[in-house]
Amino acid sequence: MTHAAEPVAYDVVVIGAGPVGENVADRARAAGLTTAVVESELIGGECSYWACMPSKALLRPVVARADARRVPGLSGAVQGPLDAAAVLAHRDEYTSHWKDDGQAAWLDGIGADIFRGHGRLTGPKQVTVTAPDGTEHRLTARHAVAVCTGSRAVVPGLPGIEDARPWTSREATSAKEVPGRLVVVGGGVVGVEMATVWNALGAKVTMLVRGEGLLPRMEPFAGELVAEALTEAGADIRTGVSATAVRRAGGGGPVTVELDNGESVEADEVLFATGRAPRTDDLGLETVGLEPGSWLTVDDTCLVEGTDWLYAAGDVNHRALLTHQGKYQARITGDAIGARAQGKPLDTARWGAHAATADHAAVPQVVFTDPEAASVGLSLAEAEQAGHRVRAVDYDLASVAGSGLYADGYKGRARMVVDLDREVLLGVTFVGPGIGELLHSATMAVAGEIPVARLWHAVPSYPTISEVWLRLLETYRG
Amino acid sequence: MTHAAEPVAYDVVVIGAGPVGENVADRARAAGLTTAVVESELIGGECSYWACMPSKALLRPVVARADARRVPGLSGAVQGPLDAAAVLAHRDEYTSHWKDDGQAAWLDGIGADIFRGHGRLTGPKQVTVTAPDGTEHRLTARHAVAVCTGSRAVVPGLPGIEDARPWTSREATSAKEVPGRLVVVGGGVVGVEMATVWNALGAKVTMLVRGEGLLPRMEPFAGELVAEALTEAGADIRTGVSATAVRRAGGGGPVTVELDNGESVEADEVLFATGRAPRTDDLGLETVGLEPGSWLTVDDTCLVEGTDWLYAAGDVNHRALLTHQGKYQARITGDAIGARAQGKPLDTARWGAHAATADHAAVPQVVFTDPEAASVGLSLAEAEQAGHRVRAVDYDLASVAGSGLYADGYKGRARMVVDLDREVLLGVTFVGPGIGELLHSATMAVAGEIPVARLWHAVPSYPTISEVWLRLLETYRG
Structure with missing residues (x-):
């Protein structure tokens, strides 16, 4: 092990070069600050290689086929199976074959210095990077260290699980072959998306869900509609069950999952999509008085509680484990670091430039x-729990002219949750084919706090699915 | 001809039972007013039988096939032609085979009295309906008459045009067979949509466009991208040319269109998509001091200038010739009629409940x-012409991760027009595959007058096409 003679000083040191770290660096650069970025794996992070990009590259053909099958004059052409090899090859292109040259060049292009290796705090504003060859680089941050290390999949400590070599989201998004049979443990977003992909690519999929239904963080009808479609597509969804043990037969044989109801399921692979843990366990948090392995609690500027120099943005702060939300936090973090470094006042009021209010x-x-499920803001249950006086307004998306035109036999549903005191929307959920891009209209309404009276003037174009907005408003007026 | 002995009195008489008239009646009913609705053709109007519904039923398979062709693992399945018979049969279902029983039942269900026949004003608040059998019904309106008669296609008075039996939007949306060759005169919305349909169903399409490009009322790149795709799909688009004469060979033979550049085009059918005229020529306008055949000028409550009882909503007032905008006006008209009848104050302030401000x-x-083109609010040229201090912000939609995931080889573009004085958006345009439902986010932003600073908090979900919003904001910030 060698030591650099002197620490190298930067204005900002960012640990983790996923989309979140990249955006913190970009905003710090915009504020005129020098920045070092530390990455132990691939620049571009989980999202680029084992999450958003590969999963959506795998899902898009499934959804496009489902949509095409519901269109007259076209449906006959798309009854056959997807070309799995073509879909997997496309996924490989979208992950740049798990090489990060492009993203490294981008980061280099914005003037950030890249340190490849494992970054650890060694005290306030001090970071040591251990390179793969054992070389150590000592970095100091004049203004801020930003932790953007994200999260990792959690596999439960079941008997036999290590020998069973289970899939996590990483293997599920990067597998090179379609397993004959796949067990998916967990009914959250990763679980339903990966069940959708591998079922469509030819695997016999069994989902094991501990709770009552899929997508438990969304409105109940989201999970119901997705479960109905997945079941129709051939998946076996079992709710109210938990895995108690996993056993892999010798020589790469099949895996058996034992259940708490006494049954068992045999498959070729088993995916555990059962939760995430912060990647903070080997980050030197103990050197600055924080708990290794914990989520980092931050204020709305993403400053870690009890510090005036340590920021945490993205999954690691546990506010919203989503790439786009992490990037949003990153922009605010970078701008906040910049403003504080320059001694400028911060706007931390609700919806201010330096407050991640949308979180x-x-x-x-x-x-x-298939169908897509999309939501923004609070569900009815969340809004009630938060003490708002609310009314949920539901509408059957199949009754919208644009939905029927989009797909024969359209099934879907929409809900908006109205704050009766302020007459603004607290949350909106759409479930149905073709609603993915419609969500942003709801995000505009919720984040823009557009009063219901004004929403009447936001006329949806006829005949689009967007016309559900008119129907929701009419239903609300009664 | 027989006369009803006495006029029948209603609170409101609506002339025209398209979506606009239906909505005026519905809102008048909600205000407790009795309503008569007069219709000379099919209840449901142009939109249901010869415009939105059939055109979108014809277009959806074309767009879905184009989308499917750009998806890996699926594209091989959809190289063949569309099943034209299936597409036309589906269109026939969506127009209820040009029967209006369903819509008549709906109108009856809301308590409106339906008078089938031609309605004419015979003086203030007086309407006479001439039924198909010559029977006359005299109606009086205690509070208001609403003219919702819409518009009709205008065919230019070219030599030979009557004998040539040209298509208008009605024939183009209701034709039972695919012509071998189709000439489309006009490059507006009807022209490009019908060229798209019939080209995809197998016709050899030639477009004749007087101006420089297609879709002249949108940002220039809209027409450019649509023209590029239509040309790739096999259409022949000729700009800067006008038809000077039309000649149909005897015995139902081909039609020849003579051009002002000395050339001519032969085809089996010719569609004139060259403009609309108000259906006010035989409406008795002269009995109330108005000009027959003119567009009816209205205020923001849709009250016709110089009257306190005559309303005009929909195409006929020439504010925005679109079904959804007519329905919007109809809701406001019906509510305004109701409020005035009840002696309640009106809210006619900008964006008020009784002001069609969105127009x-x-x-x-x-x-x-294919690609879809969508816009809301002002184009750059319109905003500049209106005297706003603006900046247009453009972004290449192909550079958005969600676009590439949506379709291989994605081509598209986005523009937002920012009012630099108020820091709100005056207009937004998207062109590209899969952006139809994205438009409503822009409508929310423009109608909601969401400040740019707040738009930063409306986080687009990753990786959707909606992320173009982030890119537009980043580009604006520079």
């Missing part, structure tokens, strides 16, 4: 299944 | 071609 009020998410 | 500021339109 509380307007987090959007699109689940790219 | 001036936020008219959305989606052109359902």
